[in-house]
Amino acid sequence: MINIMEVTETNKMVEKENLDVRTITMGINLLECASPDLKSTCDNIYNKITTLAKDLVKTGEDIAREFGVPIVNKRISITPISLVGGACCKTSDDYVEIAKTLDKAAHTVGVNFIGGYSAVVSKGMTRSDELLIRSIPKALKETELICASVNVGSTKTGINMDAVKLMGEIVKETAHLTKDNDSIGCAKLVVLCNAPDDNPFMAGAFHGVTEDDAIINVGVSGPGVVKYALESVRGESFEVLCETIKKTAFKITRVGQLVAQEASKRLGVPFGIIDLSLAPTPAIGDSVADILEEIGLERAGAPGTTAALALLNDQVKKGGVMASSYVGGLSGAFIPVSEDQGMIDSVEAGCLTIEKLEAMTCVCSVGLDMIAIPGDTKATTISGIIADEAAIGMINQKTTAVRVIPVEGKGLGETVEFGGLLGYAPIMPVNQFDCSAFVNRKGRIPAPIHSFKN
């Protein structure tokens, strides 16, 4: 039978070390909602979401109360809307109508976010993909709970550079349209390479076409728990360090597995995957950067950071894989700048640059995340940043992403406040040299060769 030490350990993780289940995300297939008529498509979408997800929030709250573990977010991911709206949307404004419907449905069921205002254009863009992409700035301006994402490349297809170029412009336009709120629209827009179909985390969540009609995916968290566990092994060998991370990851993931099974049973929706990610929040002690410091770096960004992060990410997976029956999604340590107090401190101390963050994304998920950059950064420069990240993903067969916020009207030395889980961020400098001739070439970067790995 369970003993008092084990009970105390679990409760300490929740009460003092910020252990939580970050999100229960219900994936919903909307393909059957498509019709040639915009209004009936919107009605179908609204009805399907509000029927399937009507008990999602309450179920999440019940589970949290009964087991004594906080479940921070309840979310919905949906079929990429460019596929659903293809038949009925003749203009970008038609897509904005669908966005408003999604926003209304999200409000009705009470979820925190709905992700899947998306297009998957890793090789080419259809007319409807392009209409959706061009509608993103307005959709994000006129809605509250929508998250948009565009997949611009994959290891199998290469990188769609026309989409990369377009996304640089779309990010800028989104920043402009939401300039009154520190360009916050860009915090809900992510550009991916190798996007997974079952990701429960925003802003990149969508319900891929390989999925069931509805599914429950769960994202666990707990950087604080790992950090506290590592405090007890200071100065020990790498073997002890790695074992400690693995054991902790196992325990954290088991909580996610339990919550996912319960939610799946109570909602009558199959269990999909557990996403084994260490997701930080701006709360003190809930930081991935703090773990890196505990491993032995003065600050995140110091030499050794990439190696420490690689080690951390790998051990979290090794511990987590055994704790869960199905693992998927992004599964890796997140290194968003604005959502991690330790990362913010490192940037402010001059220790962490975009270039170092880019190196870190080679060994962890997911990419350049929640980075505020000067508002006068050129669209082609943003496209260049996106292309670099996509190339890392394409060559290394991993998911990578870019979520940068060119904060209109702000420059170096200023700070931007997003609030809530999105946190705040100092504006980071961007390399000023030009890449427009590269970005403006037409076409795509071919898929990479899968041999001669060097």
Place this chain on the structure above:
Amino acid sequence: MKKCVITVVGKDTVGIIAKVCTYLAESKINILDISQTIVSGYFNMMMIVDIANTTKSYDEILENLDKLGEGIGVSIKCQKEEIFDMMHRI
């Protein structure tokens, strides 16, 4: 059988166990196991209980225990046992 874990943490005082046990008896909650320690003056108790035959709803139990704890000056939590089993048993 529906097992739950009740934890009581707070400053040690006379009659904590008596009050909690009285409430559980009144609510037809069966106690399966109790362990208790004092760590630096702080009272730490864990009970494994069976709520299968209780007359009250789960939410009611949580609320009552919360109020009871407030009265004694301790914090009382009740959680379903699976969370601990999942985390500490393979």
